[in-house]
Structure formats: structure tokens, C-alpha cells
Amino acid sequence: MNAPATLQVQKLKRTPLYLVHRRLGAKLVEFAGWEMPVQYRGVIEEHLAVRGRAGLFDVSHMGEVEVRGRGALDLCQMLTANDLSRLQHGQAQYNLLLNEQGGIIDDVVIYPLEADHILICVNASNTDKDFDWIKKRSGGSAEVENTSSHYIQLALQGPLAEKILQRLTRLRLEVIKPFHFLFGEVGGIHSLVARTGYTGEDGFEIFCDPTQGQKLWGALMDAGSEHGLQPAGLGARDTLRLESAFPLYGHELDDSTTPLESRLEWVVKFSKGNFLGREDLLRQKQQGVQRKLVGLEMSEPGIARSHYPILKQGERLGDVTSGTKSPTLGRAIALGYVRAEHAAVGNSVEVEIRDRRVGARIVPLPFYRRQPVEVKAKGGE
Amino acid sequence: MEFPDGLKYSKEHEWVLVEDKAAIIGITEYAQHELGDIVYVELPEVGEKVVKDDPFAAVESVKAVSDVYAPVSGKVLEINDALPESPETINEDPYGDGWMIKVEMTDMDDLKDLMSAEEYAEYIEQQKGADEEEEEEEDEEEEDEKEKK
Known part of the structure; x- marks a missing residue:
């Protein structure tokens, strides 16, 4: 660890x-x-x-990588899954840096500051990796700088x-x-x-x-x-x-996990043209994924934690990636990967907690969704 | 931080209240403070054996799981049934309602390895002291640097 x-x-x-x-x-x-x-x-x-x-x-531990120059947008389009060309002025975008296999290098928020100037907010744990990755592929028409200390x-x-x-x-x-x-x-x-x-x-x-x-x-x-x-x-x-079922890099996401497995298919815009990882992702989409990220709620006492095995009748379906007792809901919740054929909501599974098998159920995500603004305003302070 | 006099303490931050051959066990004020909000407790069953220095229970905060180590060996006579329903009791009253188990000791010599309240308080101070000294020096360095600027 x-x-x-x-x-x-x-x-x-x-x-x-x-x-x-x-x-x-x-x-x-x-x-x-x-x-x-x-x-x-x-x-x-x-x-x-x-x-x-x-x-x-x-x-402030979050990293920043800035890409400048007339090739800035093209470079970012090639290295990410979402479509930056759709953005209006002053609009930011949740996006994914992908490798050739469609694995997730990082999940990021991209802020196009000007036509030729793009700010990428990256995970602290990935700052150097992301910077090196983008820099290596930048060519002559885009300048890449790690501006995390700015x-x-x-x-x-x-x-x-x-x-x-x-x-x-x-x-x-x-x-x-x-x-x-x-x-x-x-x-x-x-x-x-x-x-x-x-x-x-x-x-x-x-x-x-x-x-x-x-x-x-x-x-x-x-x-x-x-x-x-x-x-x-x-x-x-x-x-x-x-x-809120937001993934955390290093838990739900890593270099060998694709957006199709991790409930992030909505980020991937196959129609935008070529981008790194597109071919492998298309193939995976056609063939179907082997495993899927699901939400779990414990139906018996116990808290599932990262790396605990998820089982069904003794057969291992995958592992928990994050788990806690939800302070808002008061129930033990978790995210984890299971084999795709067992990923349906409502399915009963077990989580192995310190040699004990504890019942859990696959539930819809997110676990918590905030009230619409109108309702909240009526509630007052 | 409070460390009551009548109790014995382990380096792993458990306390023991000795009543003849029986020992009531819980975790210390320091331990509950370090763990933060406790949201789940897993206890052994009555009749189970616990072995000195082996984990006999688990306490979980929202963030993490921690093992609780047996300060003495013995057989579990009683467990605190109320804890699974209200684990926060350990935060609120670690030496009282937050007790965890009562065991019948198999070897009274186990108690010799435990610390008195005074010794334990010193042990905690040493541990905290080492960290804080280092941090204070660093703070001063940083403040100095700022002044220069």
C-alpha cells in the first residue's frame, strides 16, 4: 500500500x-x-x-497542466475521450485522458481559457504522469507546462x-x-x-x-x-x-480500467473523430465488457472496504473499490467491480469482511442525489 | 486527555480494569481520538478465546478499519451488546459505557507487561512530543522564511 x-x-x-x-x-x-x-x-x-x-x-494538491498554442485544442482532443469542440465560451468539461488500450490515465476537468490556451486540472497522484504523457505527444504546435505551483x-x-x-x-x-x-x-x-x-x-x-x-x-x-x-x-x-458515486482515481479508475467498465461511457464521444484509445473502446463496446462498476449496500451489519472480495455463492465476482458508512444515509455503502453478468440492480451478493461473508445488494447509483434547487430554497436556512 | 488511575494500559492503546481473575477491556481516550468518529464495532462472541497481542475486535471509523489487540489472554465472559447499535459510545465514553469485552484471564502474568496510568500518559507524551517538536521547528523555519520575504 x-x-x-x-x-x-x-x-x-x-x-x-x-x-x-x-x-x-x-x-x-x-x-x-x-x-x-x-x-x-x-x-x-x-x-x-x-x-x-x-x-x-x-x-491545492490538485495539479494543473496547461497547453498553449495553435495545436492546443487538437492535442487535447486527441488525448481525451470527451468532445472539447462542443464547449461554449466559459464552459468546463469533465474528461478522461486515455491510453491506446482505452485505459484511463486520469480523470480531469478541462477549462478552455482562450482559443489557444487550455487548462487541465488533474489528480494530485497523477500530475507528473499526466504532464509527461501530454508533453511527449505534443509535437511542435503546442506547448505543455506543468503549472501546478502557479x-x-x-x-x-x-x-x-x-x-x-x-x-x-x-x-x-x-x-x-x-x-x-x-x-x-x-x-x-x-x-x-x-x-x-x-x-x-x-x-x-x-x-x-x-x-x-x-x-x-x-x-x-x-x-x-x-x-x-x-x-x-x-x-x-x-x-x-x-x-454521489463519483469515482476516485486509484480506487475506481486506473490505467487498466476503461470508461465502459466504470460507468463513464457518457464521457466518451465516439462521434468526435479519432482519439487515443478509440479503436479498443469501440471493440469493447461491440463485444461487451467483462466487468462493471456497481453500487452496493450492505444488507447485514458490516462495512465493505477497498479490496474486499465480492462473492456470489462462494464464487468471486470482483472486488470492492471504496466503501464507508454513509453519514447522510446512515447505511454502509460501497462501489466495486463485478462480472458483467452479475451487475444487475437488485442482485444479492456477499462481501468478505475479515473471513466473514456479509450480505449486500446491488443498488442504483448514485447513493445520494441533492434536492432540486427550488425545493431547497423553500426550506430556507 | 484523561487516563484513569485504576486501569492498566497497553502500548496498543487498550485499557484493562482488573476484577480478581476477570479483566474488562476497552480502548483509551487517545485511541478513540486518533480514530475519529467510530461507526462500526465488531466484537468476539461470549466463550471465544482471545490471545494476548492478537486482534480480538475491529473498530471502524468512516475512513478506516483498526484492529483492537488483546492486552491479556483469556476466555470472553461478556461483551458490550450495546456497542454494535451505538458504536459512537466509544468516542463519548471510552472508559465507561464504551467498554468492549470482559474476559476471564488465563495468565495473570500478562498484567505485568501493562503500564500504569502515569506510565501510559508518559508513553503518549513521548510519542506526541517527538512529532510536535519536529513540527514546531518546521513552523519556525517557515515563519522565518515568510518574514524574510
């Missing part, structure tokens, strides 16, 4: 907010080479704050996120639709403000210069104090994304 202790001599990276987290009493852990807050006051409390009010996450990124997430952020900016946030972004000042700091996130709630991700990180964090916390805004760590980020 972790590298042997002797190899961990490399110092962990810290975001510009490291001392802020320390002062807030955060519990810090290693994540993808970074020393990050996993929780401040408790995972469940932070999780429920995001679902009910708002939470603020430091996600940004900090904060995620303000929850039903009150817009109200809180609006206090700090003249941007009209109500006109920013989901997966759209604008540039503007937040608390006097030049920022990219995107209506994106990884929690299943409404919210924003804000990028700015690292030197402004502490100031931005402070401004947001102040603006949110009367709305019950709480700092939230990677622990809550993980339980929130799992309830």
Missing part, C-alpha cells in the same frame, strides 16, 4: 495553507505526496455541514456556497451554470471561479495565485461564518464523493 519506510525520505509537499490548517487543529495525513488535512473537527460533522450548509476545502485551489461546497461567495465578489454567480467558469475578483483577489466540485452539492472551485491563498481562505471563512461554513478535510471529501 504505502512505499516502504526507507523510501519515504522525500519530504511531503505542503500547500500555502499548511499553517492555517495546523492552527485550526486539523489532523494532517499523507495523500499523494502531500501533507493534507484529513479532518478538523470530525469527518461526519464536516460531511453534514457540506450537505446542509457549506464546507471549505483546500484542494495555483492554489479552494472548493466552497454546499447549498449556501453561492450566498457566501456572492458576498465577496461582483461576479453575478447566479449566471454561472454548473460546469461553467468566469474570471473575476473574490475578496479583491484575481481568481478563476468555476461552478464545479466533487461533493454532489452545489458549489464553486476557486483558483488563485498561491501568495493569495491564505487571504482567500480567510475572506471565505469570514464571509461564511454566519452561514455555518466549516473547514472540511479530505475525509469528508471522500465520503461526500462516494455518496
Whole structure:
């Protein structure tokens, strides 16, 4: 799992907010080479704050790769599965970097900043891999740069996120639709403000210069104090994304997993023309997949965790990739891969938990979906 | 952090309350704090044998699973039936309602390896101290660097 202790001599990276987290009493852990807050006051409390009010996450460990030049769009189109040519100005896109076999190198969010300038937000654990991959294939008409150190990124997430952020900016946030972004000042700091996130709630991700990180964090916390805004760590980020059935690279996704297996077929636009991995994916689509990502809910006491075997009458169908007890639902939930013929919703299976076989059921995904905005507004604060 | 005097403590952060040949076992304040919100507990059954230094139970936070190691060997006399329904009791009252099992000890000498409250408090301080010293130095370095800028 972790590298042997002797190899961990490399110092962990810290975001510009490291001392802020320390002062807030955060519990810090290693994540993808970074020393990050996993929780401040408790995972469940932070999780429920995001679902009910708002939470603020430091996600500066996320990487950024920028592609510039007249070949920038073509390069990105060739290396990804979704169709960037469909995007309107100011629109961002969830996308996948694929290898020749259609395996997922990373799942990313792409922000076309200008016609010849594309920002790719990548997973911390994959930053170097992604940069090398794109750089190697860039040719002469596109310049590729790892600009991860040029940004900090904060995620303000929850039903009150817009109200809180609006206090700090003249941007009209109500006109920013989901997966759209604008540039503007937040608390006097030049920022990219995107209506994106990884929690299943409404919210924003804000990028700015690292030197402004502490100031931005402070401004947001102040603006949110009367709305019950709480700092939230990677622990809550993980339980929130799992309830929403968002995949996490290294758990649900890896280089040998394709989008057709991992419920990400909607991302793949076969019609856009050629792209890396297209042929193998088309073949897989015709032949059918061997395994599928499914949602599980435990029907007996126990919590399924990553790598636990999923069985049916003693026969191994696959493995759990993520699992927890859902703070919102109060039930044990999990994601995992099973052989395709057993993937139907309603199917009863077993999860092996410490030599014990515990009953579980395949359920529809996501586990949690937020209420439509209208209903929420009536509920008030 | 509280470590009651009448208890014995293990390096794996379990406590033991000795009553003649019986031992009541739970996890310490420090352990519950490190684990965070406990959402699931798996206990052995009455009559099962537990072996010193082997796992006898599992406690799970939202984030992870942790084994609980037996501080003494023995046969399980009683388990805390209330825990599976309300595992958060361990967070709220680790030395009281959050007790886990009661065993009949097979070897009273097992107790010799355990620490007193004072020794355990020192043990925790040593562990925390080592981390914090290092971190404080680092903080100072960072603050210095900032001032230079």
C-alpha cells in the first residue's frame, strides 16, 4: 500500500495553507505526496455541514497542466475521450485522458481559457504522469507546462456556497451554470471561479495565485461564518464523493480500467473523430465488457472496504473499490467491480469482511442525489 | 486527555480494569481520538478465546478499519451488546459505557507487561512530543522564511 519506510525520505509537499490548517487543529495525513488535512473537527460533522450548509476545502494538491498554442485544442482532443469542440465560451468539461488500450490515465476537468490556451486540472497522484504523457505527444504546435505551483485551489461546497461567495465578489454567480467558469475578483483577489466540485452539492472551485491563498481562505471563512461554513478535510471529501458515486482515481479508475467498465461511457464521444484509445473502446463496446462498476449496500451489519472480495455463492465476482458508512444515509455503502453478468440492480451478493461473508445488494447509483434547487430554497436556512 | 488511575494500559492503546481473575477491556481516550468518529464495532462472541497481542475486535471509523489487540489472554465472559447499535459510545465514553469485552484471564502474568496510568500518559507524551517538536521547528523555519520575504 504505502512505499516502504526507507523510501519515504522525500519530504511531503505542503500547500500555502499548511499553517492555517495546523492552527485550526486539523489532523494532517499523507495523500499523494502531500501533507493534507484529513479532518478538523470530525469527518461526519464536516460531511453534514457540506450537505446542509457549506464546507471549505483546500484542494491545492490538485495539479494543473496547461497547453498553449495553435495545436492546443487538437492535442487535447486527441488525448481525451470527451468532445472539447462542443464547449461554449466559459464552459468546463469533465474528461478522461486515455491510453491506446482505452485505459484511463486520469480523470480531469478541462477549462478552455482562450482559443489557444487550455487548462487541465488533474489528480494530485497523477500530475507528473499526466504532464509527461501530454508533453511527449505534443509535437511542435503546442506547448505543455506543468503549472501546478502557479495555483492554489479552494472548493466552497454546499447549498449556501453561492450566498457566501456572492458576498465577496461582483461576479453575478447566479449566471454561472454548473460546469461553467468566469474570471473575476473574490475578496479583491484575481481568481478563476468555476461552478464545479466533487461533493454532489452545489458549489464553486476557486483558483488563485498561491501568495493569495491564505487571504482567500480567510475572506471565505469570514464571509461564511454566519452561514455555518466549516473547514472540511479530505475525509469528508471522500465520503461526500462516494455518496454521489463519483469515482476516485486509484480506487475506481486506473490505467487498466476503461470508461465502459466504470460507468463513464457518457464521457466518451465516439462521434468526435479519432482519439487515443478509440479503436479498443469501440471493440469493447461491440463485444461487451467483462466487468462493471456497481453500487452496493450492505444488507447485514458490516462495512465493505477497498479490496474486499465480492462473492456470489462462494464464487468471486470482483472486488470492492471504496466503501464507508454513509453519514447522510446512515447505511454502509460501497462501489466495486463485478462480472458483467452479475451487475444487475437488485442482485444479492456477499462481501468478505475479515473471513466473514456479509450480505449486500446491488443498488442504483448514485447513493445520494441533492434536492432540486427550488425545493431547497423553500426550506430556507 | 484523561487516563484513569485504576486501569492498566497497553502500548496498543487498550485499557484493562482488573476484577480478581476477570479483566474488562476497552480502548483509551487517545485511541478513540486518533480514530475519529467510530461507526462500526465488531466484537468476539461470549466463550471465544482471545490471545494476548492478537486482534480480538475491529473498530471502524468512516475512513478506516483498526484492529483492537488483546492486552491479556483469556476466555470472553461478556461483551458490550450495546456497542454494535451505538458504536459512537466509544468516542463519548471510552472508559465507561464504551467498554468492549470482559474476559476471564488465563495468565495473570500478562498484567505485568501493562503500564500504569502515569506510565501510559508518559508513553503518549513521548510519542506526541517527538512529532510536535519536529513540527514546531518546521513552523519556525517557515515563519522565518515568510518574514524574510
